[in-house]
Amino acid sequence: MKAHSEPMTDNATRRDRSTASAEDESLLPAVVAALTAAGKRLVDRFSTAPRLESRADVLAALGANDVVSLEALREPLSRARPEARWVEDELECGPLPQGEWWVVDTVEGNINHVHGMTDWSVTATLVRDNEPVLAVVHLPLTGDTYTARKGAGAYLGTRRLQASTKSELDAAFVGTGQARPDEDKETHRRIGESVTAMLGSALVLRVSVPATLQLIQVAAGRMDVFWQYSQVRSGLAAGALLVAEAGGAVTDTRGNPWSFASEDFLAAAPQLHAGAVNVLSTIR
Template sequence: MTSASNEEPSANWGECMEAAVEIARKAGQVIREAVKHDKCVTTKSSAVDLVTETDHLVENLIISSLRAKYPSHSFIGEESSAAGEKCCLTDNPTWIIDPIDGTCNFVHSFPMVAVSIGFAVNKELEFGVIYHCLEENLYTARKGHGAFCNGLKLQVSKETDLSKALILTEIGAKRDPETLKIFLGNMERFLKAHVHGIRVIGSATLALCQIAAGAAEAYYQFGLHCWDIAAAAVIIREAGGNVIDTSGGPLDLMSRRVVAAGTQEMANHIAQMLETITYERDDYNANNL
């Protein structure tokens, strides 16, 4: 039986998406101003897992604004989770927020920086908003309504030949020798398959938007979080693409692994070639209390 908290008509999710667009633009303004100045940088899980005062400021801005509008909704935020809040996806309408995707880029003023806001109901993703704030490109998608960038419809690449593919990935914060060996081995496998190229741009959400836009054929990563993939998964699917687990099965938002591609054939081919890098699930602590 559906709980009372998620009995709102689905038409309301469009209103929620409009609220997400509005707050993403406001957050982008804060980030555009902050990137011009010196940053106070600290670390989280490792020396390369960076966080700034702007990450916290922007997350607080987004969550406080949305909570004022939707007090019964749930929230998962990157910095809140890093501070110890449970990362738990329930049937309740849930906002999944990355205040600054590409914090390392932000620290160095490298322009691939985005705000990402995903929204799920009954554990199903309903819409996604990603704002490439330094370039002012707004990516949006709502389930069943298509995907757009600045109002222009997005369409994935329909290439199925791996040797004609441009593949995107990210290194991740885990840099121990065994992880690096597997990461480089996966990359070597694709290079030996004569893919056109491999790119690392430092922002998972913006890399995934390139799949939706047809600018690259596939993306894979181990070690990303639910807030890196939630909004982008809707955008890719609504652009005609596929988002799956690296095992080849359905996407598990909390598994910290993903393959995205324009076609199912390409997604399956990528998944079959990957050696797994193991990460603790995002909901591990929530499931083990």
């Protein structure tokens, strides 16, 4: 009997994974529809001629956008996956309790939206036992929708994505940015030192927010490397899955496996990952 116990367990595990994968696939249309509805509301609020005069004005505009988008997202996502709990604070860091969670950014790049810039999106990631298993990133102004499921690839619409095939860091288009406003001085130091280090190693460097809109470029092979210090789950979860499913490497800046418990984040084209680690691992 013992000779059959391990294969039986393996078969059961494969069946469980297969069932979960099928359920996740059937979930995708509902997630895309919810993000599209939220995006339409945000487009209606978008202006390329903003009227912001103070920090209070900025914070009020950010909050109003979050409320409008959340109203379109929470009910349909909760209905689509009733078992999944909801992360209330989009700036939260660290591991989640076991089980399923919706990690959502109601306006990823909200700061850009309220200032009349076009680099913003709506994102939702289903996290199961601290592992992203389904992600959708919707760009309302272009209508582009990026999707990924664990083990099933990453897509822009129906086109499968593939990370860059570059092999030399001195040919790379790389990027980084803040995780959130009011980072501590130590994080500012690490960002600055990493930018200086990469300016001497890569071809071109971009510093911008939000993280997700750089990570979709890495997944699509348009950019080659992205890293970020500190952790904000909602800014990394979707992009991490997209890059991994597009064949990219996702680790921390020292090359260790990335998780929500990691101190920092690195996503890179597979042949550039070692070179990026060599540069960034010197930053302490």
